[in-house]
Amino acid sequence: MDATLPILILAIPLGMFLVLGLAGCKMSHKMAGVLGCLGMGTTLVLAYTTAFTYFFSGSPEFVNAAGERLQAVIFNHTWLAFTDKLVIRLGFLLDPISAMMLVVITTISFMVHLYSMGYMRDHHGVYERGFQRFYAFLSLFSFSMLGLVVATNIFQMYIFWELVGASSYLLIGFYYVKPSAVSASKKAFIVTRFADLGFLIGILILSYYTGTFNFTELTSAPVEGMADVFNVSETTALSVKSIFESSATPVFLGGSVLTWALVLIFMGGMGKSAMLPLHIWLPDAMEGPTPVSALIHAATMVVAGVYLVARLFPLYLMEVTALEFVTWVGAFTALYAAIVACTQIDIKRVLAFSTISQIAFMMVSLGVARPEFHHGLGYMASMFHLFTHAMFKALLFLGAGALIHAIGSNDYTAMHGLRKYMPVTHWTFLIGCLAIAGIIPFSGFFSKDEILSSCLGNSTFIYIWMSLVAGLTAFYMFRLYYLIFWWKEHKIPEGHHAPHDQPWTMSLPLVILAAISLVAGFIPFGKFVTWNGHPYDFMAHFDWSVAAVSLCVAIVAIVLATAMYRKENPLPDKFRAALPRLWEWAHHRFYWDELYLFITHKIIFDRICRPIAWFDRHIIDGTMDAFATVTHAASRAIRPLQSGQVQLYVWWYLLGALALGGITMLCLL
Amino acid sequence: MLLVPAMIMFCCGVYGFITRRNMIAILISLELMLNAVDINFAVFNRYLWPEATEGMFFTLFAIAIAAAETALAIAIIINLYRSAKNIDVRDLNKLKY
């Protein structure tokens, strides 16, 4: 397919960023907003076209005779050549997951653009300060995210990886006058930067041994040309593995070099996807405007880690150790986040933790995916969940945004019983909750069910563990739902008018997303996205036992939540009193932030930086000054030599002459 | 052996220079040193290299030079005495360090 569309897909958001960024202050708010929406709308159309062409055109560059989907490099432009082999190219790689991501990103992004038109202004319709800047940053983010998913080589991915980090930094810190927002943005950037260090080192190691950045060569044998890549037969897989064995690569701390490379690269993913222990930035990132949280910290950027692992999946398959690492990190994160989410008060934080735990689901299902079980069902499941989760989580966030916009607080204690006042929000939010809880027929049910069954295929323990987490998910989501919309009558503080539903610009995205989360489950995802391009019909061997179990778990959890939170009652407090310690810890997110604060301030700043600075000022600089001091001291010390007494002068003279002769004589003898 | 008398004179001169306070006395000891040099030349010429008389001539010139030096020194010392009313060499310590 010709390169115009792909180029435009990247070019339009970038251009929009430049236009709004440079000329934004000159144009009116409305103008800027409309421009942004138009730009994103165009991109949306283009992206859909591209994805559609990829999946359905059936042209030989996308699908081969056996009906396997192929990787197609639309264009690949050399950007920076380190050596003749190691070259950074800026390109456009079209394959199932990138096509799928194009759809997800553009959809959510467009929704957010539209939604922000209403959200970023107060009740009197006055636009927020820096409205244009907001749209500029949104465009920048969309550009970077699109560039990330279509990367043809790991370095291009790293480049856009950094760019999304930066734009997320800018957007979190959008309200830069709020100190909390500033520190949150800083935290987000630095934590992810730290993770990216691992990513970078991983890239260095990988490229050093394989001598290439290109995914097509990394994920298959180093074959010439681009075609027929995804059919990683055993032989080709071995041949990349052979690079690592043949080139006498050292084994470092028990892990093979490949393992280390993959684990380090995954570290980058942990940072972006807020896996334990690098998750601490995500909850704080909620300081940003809610649409931003919906776009970046729920739907798109945070799944970049998952996408990264999926992208390098064939490599991970070669090192099962790395995959197990992924699994366990995911499992622990999922449980941790779910528990914490049960105790949060700020609704955005609840959603943030639920995001973490849902992404952990995807990680786990990637980790448990093996070719030998259901042809790598886990891979497909994780991508499916990525898709559905993006939709319903964005829905939930935008709903939360609507509530916050109406109430002016993030705190559910200020809400309670809003269902009468804000029907649209209520119903859409409910749909979102049902979807994430995994109630049939909402989209979440299908994706989660596939994840669980692939877990079962790998190990029963993981299966039970994850089902438990699924139950917790349902519980805390409905806790949230009831506390917002039921619990007790909403009392309007005097001087305020009753909260009401939002303008159409905000409602429309909610409705659309709700509709998608309603039906998305029935997409035969396996036909489009599988780990090796083989179409795979999941429904054909759908495991009803697993489905039934997960459904029961979800329903039990919801019932429990209903019992506890539908009407104001003392049960929750009893509950809290029952396990006070657990509640305390969970409420304080198991004190991770405190730990980090301790490490950064008490150790890195006070124990490393300050001593070094002191050392520099006093020891190094002191030494340099000491030279001067010593010279001055010497100069003072020999002062008496010039005593002004002729006789002493003569004395020195004679001594000098004799010493000169005498010493020389001694040396000669 | 040849050196002894001259050396003795020379050392006396040095000793005098370093111990005397009176500038005139210092001049005298300087004379001693110069004369020691003269004696040296004469002696070496006579005993070591008798065939030529370079040493002797050098001595003659040296004596003349010594005379000139002394004269100049005396003149300067007198001049100093005018301004300082004192010819103690140890008081010459305005210029130092």
Next chain:
Amino acid sequence: MDYSQFLVMKQELAVLVVFLLVFLYDTFMPRGAGKALPAFTTVLLLLATAAGFCPDCLGSSCSAEAFAGMYATSPIISAIKNILNIGAVIVLIQSVSWAGSDDMRIRRGEFYELLLVTLFGMYLMISARHFLLFVIGLECASLPLAAMVAFDKSRYESNEAAVKYILTAVFSSAVFMMGLSFVYALGGSLYFSDLYLAMAGGGISLMLVLAIAFVIAGMGFKLSLVPFHLWTADVYQGAPTSVTSYLSVISKGSAAFAFLVIMAQVFGTCYAEVWEWMLYAIIIVTITVGNLFAMRQNNMKRFLAFSSISQAGYIMLGVIGFNTMSMAAMMYYILVYIFSNLAAFGVIGAIERATGKIDMSDYCGLSKTNPRLALCMMLAMFSLAGIPPFAGFFSKFFIFTGAINQGSVAIYVLVLIALINTIISLYYYLLVVKAMYINPDKPVVQPFKSTCSERLGLWITVAGILLLGLASCVYTWLLNTSFLSNFAAYLM
């Protein structure tokens, strides 16, 4: 006897003629005409200098000897004499306004006569190939200086300086001549050429070593090498500024060259065994001690005295290098040093004449009140410190290059030490710049107009500072001349 051989010593004769003319003028012209004496002398000496540069007039195009080899001349020798001449002329120009003042009315003549006599003595020193002539030249060059130092009869410092100078000078000449007597005892002759052979023949004895030590001491006195330098600071401080500048450049330059001549032509054969190491030690001590003292000085003349001591150490690198290249570098260094130092002294003299201030602390804010003088001073300081593109940089670079041409590792170490010392020297030279340009205190020296003679002198010196380095012809000329010179044969 063949009087034509007097013609070999044309330049000495020229100076004598100038001396006589000045003497006659001073004696027989009416009082009123005395004012013109400075200009008169300057012009005469200038003529002599100019004549010295053209080989077929006064300068010697080829090597020649006179008086049975007691006296020798060669292109390189007349070159160094010309360099000294230039210096002397500049000193005279700068001293015009001082010597023209009224309190100098009755002694104006003496100043010039004495000065010319010392110049004559230095010529003899340089050209002598026999120790008798050499000693005569030495004393001719140093005794009148004592009188010149004492020139401000009324000023106590001047007298004290003179007494210190004369006493130490006589002492050192005694020691020097003692050394000579040893040399005589060893060689049986006072001709350099005979002695050279004798030294080559005879082995190393205590007497020889002492002889060399004493000779070095005697010359070190004039060059003010540590530890024979102690008179320097006091005398420079006490003497009238013009005399100080003369002392600091001319007599030092001539002594340096004469020292090289003796070392090469008499003791050349025991370079490696004996005196290379003596000089090695002396150079290190001289540079370091000079720098350490200069750091703390406030009186500008005293400051420059110590700086000139350390400069003497650098000059000695040209001797220890002991090869033609380093000799040429040394002469070039002397030339540049003359210009740089005289520029500094010119400024000091002008300010002293106008305001009587000679302390560094009085110089603060000079760039505001007298920007041009400050600029001259700064250029002089940069040149002395060896900052490009001023001449000092080139002379330093070449003298180091020349020294390293000698090739031993020890020389590398020596040069490294010298280089590290340049940092200290840079420090105190920058102190002056700091005082003039950076120090925020209110200016002490008020704006004044310097006389045209002072300005002329400064113009010449500054022009020299700027051009001597960039115009490569100077150094090239010196290098070629020294390769021509007959005693390049004595060097490595």
Next chain:
Amino acid sequence: MFSNILIWFVVIPLLMLAGLGLCRDVKQVRAVAVAGSTALIALSVKLLVDYLALRAAGDTAPMLFLGSWTWFAPLNINLAVGVDGISVAMILLSSIILFTGSFASWQVPQPKAFFLWLILLSTGVFGFFISIDLFTMFMFYEVALIPMYLLIGVWGTGRKEYSAMKLTLMLMGGSAFLMLGLIGIYYHSAPAGQPLTWNILEIVNNTIDPGWQRFLFPMTFVGFGVLGAMFPFHTWSPDGHACAPTAVSMLHAGVLMKLGGYGCFRVAIYLMPQAANELAWIFLILTGISVVYGAFSACVQTDLKYINAYSSVSHCGLVLFAILMLNTTAMTGAIMQMLSHGLMTALFFALIGMIYGRTHTRDITKMGGLMRIMPYLCVCYVIAGMASLGLPGLSGFVAEMTIFVGSFQHADMFHRVFTIVACCSIVITAVYILRVVGKLLFGPVYDKHHLELTDATWWERFSTVGLIVSVAAIGCFPNFFSNLIKFTFSPEIFKVLGM
């Protein structure tokens, strides 16, 4: 002689000096400065174009535009000029920074004297970059150093006298070693019997005796390394930069510190590769330290200029670090890092100067929320910060990545481990940059008096925009620059190493 384009890089500044000498008032001074620096930029662009044209025409000589004019014939000292990709890049950098610098110092007191010294300094810089004769190179090097003393001493702020003296003495101390090294090289520049030479291109052909290399390499490397702010000889840099006036910090951090890196490559490594190969590990440790160390100590500074000075220590450490890797990619990265650091640190210092000129403090604890007050300057500052912490699309990223990838290609495990250590700096950099940005630009306004302050004037916008555009240009089209540079490191440099 004047037919050679390179000579004009020295002639134009000299003409500017002459012009300044004639100036009577501020307007004329500015006119001369702007005209001259514009001419220099135009000239360097022309040089770039011609250079690329010649290369495209297949001219593979190591240096182009060669010219040599005898100066001190007996010592075989010539005024020899010639450029390769690196010099061209450096010349371009210098002219850009001189140009922007003269705009940044639009309202400096005593403009005439200031520009005299500034132009003298840049004369030295340009002369250094064009000359391939060790003597002239060294002469221009010192010409460039000494004006710093007065520029800082007279126009500086704070403990200017101390800092100026310290800076001058330390740099001169470096050049003392350097001088010895150069003279040593001269005396071993040719096999016995052949005439000695100062000309780099000739010396590199007849290899210096390895025994002497071991002695001369440290001399020259340390000599230049002092100016390259190599640990532990970097302490002149924080004080010096902190006290220097804006344009001087720009020129000094932007260009002068590059003289160090350039010299290290052009003299120490280019002429003495064997010794470089043997002794690299010592300096790798030192530079590796200064990379991390500078970054760490930048984290706790509160004076804007100190922060930037320490980050310069870290970044320039990276330059020397990469040069010592002795492979094409890393060295290319080093040069790109020079370019990028030069531009962005100049931008930083320009902005700091402008902010300081308004708030009269550089203490980040006494400022805050400036974004609301002077948005333009603050946005520029954020861009500079992003460039410095290596945001893709700006120059810092490409340079650092080239260095890391190149260094990691080194076959030796020790080198690779040190590369990873150096990589850590990207995190620490992020920490201190964001710390400053957060404290200084964001948050509530700290000092109510700052509310009256104005945003950038036209000349300030001019100089900042110029720098930002260049930074972005390198960041967006890195391959152009890397190809420009890479040619120089064609393998024949390392033939002696068998690399």
